Amino acid sequence: MLKFKELSKPTQLCVLWIGLMLFLAVFGSFLPFEHWTFVYEDDLGVTPFSPGHILGTDNNGYDLLTSAIAGTRMSIFIAITAVGLGGLIGSALGITAAFVRGKVDLVLSTAFNVGLAIPNLVLALALVSVLASNVDMTVVVPIWRRVMVLIISLTIVLIPILGRIARGATLTWSGREFVTAARSMGMRDSQIIKKHIVPNVLPALIAVAFLAIGVVIIAEASLSLLGVGIPDGGSWGGMIARGRNDLEYSPHVLYIPVIFLAITVVSTNQIGEVLRNKLDGREAKV
Amino acid sequence: MSSLLSVKNMTVNFDTPRGSLEAVRNVDIEIPAGTSVGIVGESGSGKTVMCRAAMGLLQGSTVSRTGTVVFDGHELTAMTKEQVRELFGSGMAMIFQDPLTALNPVRRIGVQLSEGLRIRLGMSKSDAMARSKELLELVRIPNAAAVLKSFPYQLSGGMRQRVMIAIAIACNPKLLFADEPTTALDVTVQAQILQLLRELREDLKMSMVLVTHDLGVVAGNTDYVAVMYAGEVVEYAPTAKLFADMRMPYTEALLNSIPRVDHKPGTALTVIAGRLPDPTNRPSGCGFAPRCKYVQEKCHKEHPNLKTDPDGHVYRCWFPIGEAL
Amino acid sequence: MAGSGTAHMRNTVDSVLTVRDLTVEFRVAKDKIVKAVSGLSFDVVRGETLAIVGESGCGKTTLARAVLQLPPPNAGEVVLNGTDLTLLPKENLRSARTSMQMIFQDPISSLDPRMTVHQLIDEPLEIWDRGNRAERDERINKLLQSVGLEPELVLNRRSYEFSGGQCQRISIARALALDPRMLICDEPVSALDVSIQAQILNLLLHMKETFGLTMVFISHDLAVVKAISTRVMVMYLGKICEVAPPDVLYAKPAHHYTRALLNSVPIPDPTKQIRTELLQGEPPSPMNPPSGCRFRTRCVGASALCAEQEPQLREVSPGQFVACHHPIV
Numbered sequence: 001m002l003k004f005k006e007l008s009k010p011t012q013l014c015v016l017w018i019g020l021m022l023f024l025a026v027f028g029s030f031l032p033f034e035h036w037t038f039v040y041e042d043d044l045g046v047t048p049f050s051p052g053h054i055l056g057t058d059n060n061g062y063d064l065l066t067s068a069i070a071g072t073r074m075s076i077f078i079a080i081t082a083v084g085l086g087g088l089i090g091s092a093l094g095i096t097a098a099f100v101r102g103k104v105d106l107v108l109s110t111a112f113n114v115g116l117a118i119p120n121l122v123l124a125l126a127l128v129s130v131l132a133s134n135v136d137m138t139v140v141v142p143i144w145r146r147v148m149v150l151i152i153s154l155t156i157v158l159i160p161i162l163g164r165i166a167r168g169a170t171l172t173w174s175g176r177e178f179v180t181a182a183r184s185m186g187m188r189d190s191q192i193i194k195k196h197i198v199p200n201v202l203p204a205l206i207a208v209a210f211l212a213i214g215v216v217i218i219a220e221a222s223l224s225l226l227g228v229g230i231p232d233g234g235s236w237g238g239m240i241a242r243g244r245n246d247l248e249y250s251p252h253v254l255y256i257p258v259i260f261l262a263i264t265v266v267s268t269n270q271i272g273e274v275l276r277n278k279l280d281g282r283e284a285k286v
Numbered sequence: 287m288s289s290l291l292s293v294k295n296m297t298v299n300f301d302t303p304r305g306s307l308e309a310v311r312n313v314d315i316e317i318p319a320g321t322s323v324g325i326v327g328e329s330g331s332g333k334t335v336m337c338r339a340a341m342g343l344l345q346g347s348t349v350s351r352t353g354t355v356v357f358d359g360h361e362l363t364a365m366t367k368e369q370v371r372e373l374f375g376s377g378m379a380m381i382f383q384d385p386l387t388a389l390n391p392v393r394r395i396g397v398q399l400s401e402g403l404r405i406r407l408g409m410s411k412s413d414a415m416a417r418s419k420e421l422l423e424l425v426r427i428p429n430a431a432a433v434l435k436s437f438p439y440q441l442s443g444g445m446r447q448r449v450m451i452a453i454a455i456a457c458n459p460k461l462l463f464a465d466e467p468t469t470a471l472d473v474t475v476q477a478q479i480l481q482l483l484r485e486l487r488e489d490l491k492m493s494m495v496l497v498t499h500d501l502g503v504v505a506g507n508t509d510y511v512a513v514m515y516a517g518e519v520v521e522y523a524p525t526a527k528l529f530a531d532m533r534m535p536y537t538e539a540l541l542n543s544i545p546r547v548d549h550k551p552g553t554a555l556t557v558i559a560g561r562l563p564d565p566t567n568r569p570s571g572c573g574f575a576p577r578c579k580y581v582q583e584k585c586h587k588e589h590p591n592l593k594t595d596p597d598g599h600v601y602r603c604w605f606p607i608g609e610a611l
Numbered sequence: 612m613a614g615s616g617t618a619h620m621r622n623t624v625d626s627v628l629t630v631r632d633l634t635v636e637f638r639v640a641k642d643k644i645v646k647a648v649s650g651l652s653f654d655v656v657r658g659e660t661l662a663i664v665g666e667s668g669c670g671k672t673t674l675a676r677a678v679l680q681l682p683p684p685n686a687g688e689v690v691l692n693g694t695d696l697t698l699l700p701k702e703n704l705r706s707a708r709t710s711m712q713m714i715f716q717d718p719i720s721s722l723d724p725r726m727t728v729h730q731l732i733d734e735p736l737e738i739w740d741r742g743n744r745a746e747r748d749e750r751i752n753k754l755l756q757s758v759g760l761e762p763e764l765v766l767n768r769r770s771y772e773f774s775g776g777q778c779q780r781i782s783i784a785r786a787l788a789l790d791p792r793m794l795i796c797d798e799p800v801s802a803l804d805v806s807i808q809a810q811i812l813n814l815l816l817h818m819k820e821t822f823g824l825t826m827v828f829i830s831h832d833l834a835v836v837k838a839i840s841t842r843v844m845v846m847y848l849g850k851i852c853e854v855a856p857p858d859v860l861y862a863k864p865a866h867h868y869t870r871a872l873l874n875s876v877p878i879p880d881p882t883k884q885i886r887t888e889l890l891q892g893e894p895p896s897p898m899n900p901p902s903g904c905r906f907r908t909r910c911v912g913a914s915a916l917c918a919e920q921e922p923q924l925r926e927v928s929p930g931q932f933v934a935c936h937h938p939i940v
């Protein structure tokens with residue numbers, strides 16, 4: 001497997017950043033800060049590196065560091081859950097399609113292609129606005145319901161993308177002679193999938209999943225910006241949405257979540273890329 | 287007889303994570319003009335590296351080459367990469383073991399073939415296409431016009447190798463390097479390709495270096511044979527002489543391991559036990575000593591030098607076959 | 612060739628494998644059907660090594676896989692030890708397959724790159740629950756030793772760390788793990804250097820004796836087959852040309868195709884080069900095979916009769932069967 005020391009310097013930084021983000025996502029609420037919704041009424045729109053507010057505050061008096069940490073928790077949670085679910089369902093469908101072939105494959109492949117043909121954002125937008133809004137506009141939609149709907153719609157977007165990759169990889173691997181060999185030894189199909197197909201398809205999927213995490217983080221931010229994501233600064237996208245109104249007077253309010261988001265996406269992309277190259281190298285050896 | 291290609295004292299090193307790997311060491315080879323020379327050895331014997339290094343095809347910071355290579359009066363080792371590249375096509379050309387990976391899968395045969403003609407010889411598009419068709423006919427491809435419009439995957443292995451040969455001979459090279467050109471093919475197709483190469487050599491007055499692991503392939507297709515083992519030439523002689531009067535125990539062992547149709551059925555195959563020495567850690571004595579059935583004390587301790595018989599038969603052995611101990 | 616017929620069938624009680632009228636066809640496009648194997652019959656008697664020889668595309672690999680029901684043939688019977696595999700329900704087929712194992716051409720692709728040698732050879736034992744951990748480990752060690760590998764040195768390494776010859780040894784050890792009665796070898800040495808080919812061929816001969824195996828050995832090279840076979844069957848475009856014991860077949864081939872195949876084998880002796888009667892061109896498409904004898908389009912001895920009538924296998928000398936209207940005398 002990959003050793004941290006053998007990675008290039010930039011990749012090491014990416015791994016460290018993702019580690020930090022995961023740490024903040026999991027333990028962020030135990031850190032000795034006020035809750036992120038705490039309003040510092042005396043410090044409105046303070047610039048970064050001010051005493052007491054390393055990253056400054058916004059014009060409502062929210063501390064940007066605690067907001068960003070809370071946003072990390074929400075953004076990372078949504079991204080990992082959506083990619084995890086999408087990967088699980090997508091790979092199950094993709095592997096089944098490629099292994100069973102025939103009509104099952106035809107139906108599933110067509111479904112994937114239809115899914116891919118619909119623009120991601122439009123699909124997510126439609127789902128969120130239908131599922132996460134009340135008929136009575138005055139009743140606020142609870143935040144957990146927004147989160148669930150966001151996760152579900154992003155998962156639906158991811159299924160065909162990851163499903164097709166799983167299908168392609170399964171087609172390649174199930175054509176290898178060791179699968180025929182396993183059959184001739186009397187192995188059951190379910191065992192062949194478990195022991196020979198999944199372990200070989202998984203590395204490729206994991207590499208793509210890292211890329212997908214970046215895509216999902218951006219998609220969540222875009223939806224928030226469009227007003228259907230997480231409201232009130234609860235995620236990076238929410239922070240951007242809230243901060244864009246103050247761009248003229250306190251630009252740092254916008255920059256802080258954007259920087260967090262950008263570094264995270266670059267890092268997941270870089271890690272995904274390194275993983276993929278590593279796997280290609282192994283493939284070349286085989 | 288003048289040499290078309292002369293390799294003197296060539297050593298090729300690769301830097302690997304496990305240390306320096308000497309793939310080829312102190313190799314001298316002469317390719318007389320108008321002849322065909324076979325280079326025979328097992329996988330890992332350095333035969334392919336030797337040819338590619340001689341052509342100047344090995345590049346990069348991890349490879350180092352010493353020695354001199356003179357081709358047709360040009361000292362390749364003293365020339366720049368660009369100058370050597372000028373010699374490809376009209377001077378030297380190469381065909382490979384796997385024609386499928388050597389051809390671009392998404393471009394039609396005609397485009398790949400005529401491209402070289404247009405760049406190298408400055409032909410017009412239509413002239414180059416017409417010449418491409420001629421070349422395909424020259425390599426005995428039936429229905430050349432249709433093949434020009436095909437993609438590589440639509441052709442059989444034998445047809446693809448013919449296309450590679452057509453590309454290689456497009457600019458009338460003086461020397462053709464054929465690196466295991468028939469290893470991936472059926473015996474019947476192998477016989478056809480070897481026949482084609484023999485005929486083309488006659489017609490085009492071309493010299494050839496035929497790299498193979500099969501002594502059977504060189505027997506009827508070369509004038510000289512060089513046997514390589516562990517990065518060194520261990521025997522070199524005219525083909526007829528080599529088969530009639532083998533001096534090197536390794537060559538004999540290699541010959542005896544070939545399954546033959548001209549022997550009685552049920553004749554047991556003799557096996558060369560063991561394997562090639564680790565190229566990053568070569569033994570001090572003869573590299574073949576641990577596998578040799580004639581091995582003596584001295585073979586383990588001292589590395590044998592090349593000896594030359596009065597008739598020009600060269601070998602690297604302390605106790606050659608046919609000499610009393 | 613092209614020949615059909617069953618004159619060469621021995622129908623003895625000693626038959627381990629009997630194949631009758633086996634047909635395999637694939638649909639590659641709407642009305643394009645590849646006729647890979649067409650009504651082919653043969654039997655393999657206990658202790659025998661039947662070599663099946665032919666060019667790429669003659670259907671020999673398809674035939675081997677159809678025998679193993681991977682995938683099952685379109686028509687015909689495959690009787691192994693008295694049971695017709697084509698009639699077995701899936702679960703019974705699974706266990707019937709264990710008495711017939713296969714060695715593949717590409718030694719590297721037939722081993723899962725993620726698995727260690729120990730896992731690879733343990734796999735069949737695990738599927739069929741043969742013994743406890745200690746017994747299985749002992750069996751794995753024995754198998755590795757019998758194929759000439761040092762268990763301590765190889766057990767924890769993966770297939771890509773080995774050379775082609777060593778991978779083929781691992782494949783052989785794995786195939787023998789379930790004590791099969793029959794081994795089907797599909798071009799087991801054609802991806803290897805000549806010097807390694809001899810090692811693997813000798814190993815197979817040795818294994819055959821030690822384990823009392825019956826073998827089917829598939830190759831495109833008559834020379835490779837010569838040392839190992841007790842009966843040779845030459846195939847062309849999904850049909851049989853000639854069946855004979857090797858001493859007869861190599862000395863007096865009766866079919867023009869057999870002779871052409873023999874002449875294509877390179878001989879490592881500059882004084883014995885044969886340059887006559889080489890096959891020209893390539894086999895016709897199996898989607899649209901020639902009428903009558905399928906070999907007639909490339910045959911030097913073809914006549915008008917060959918286009919009209921399909922030759923049937925007949926005995927031309929004791930044990931030598933040929934499907935040709937004009938055999939070489």
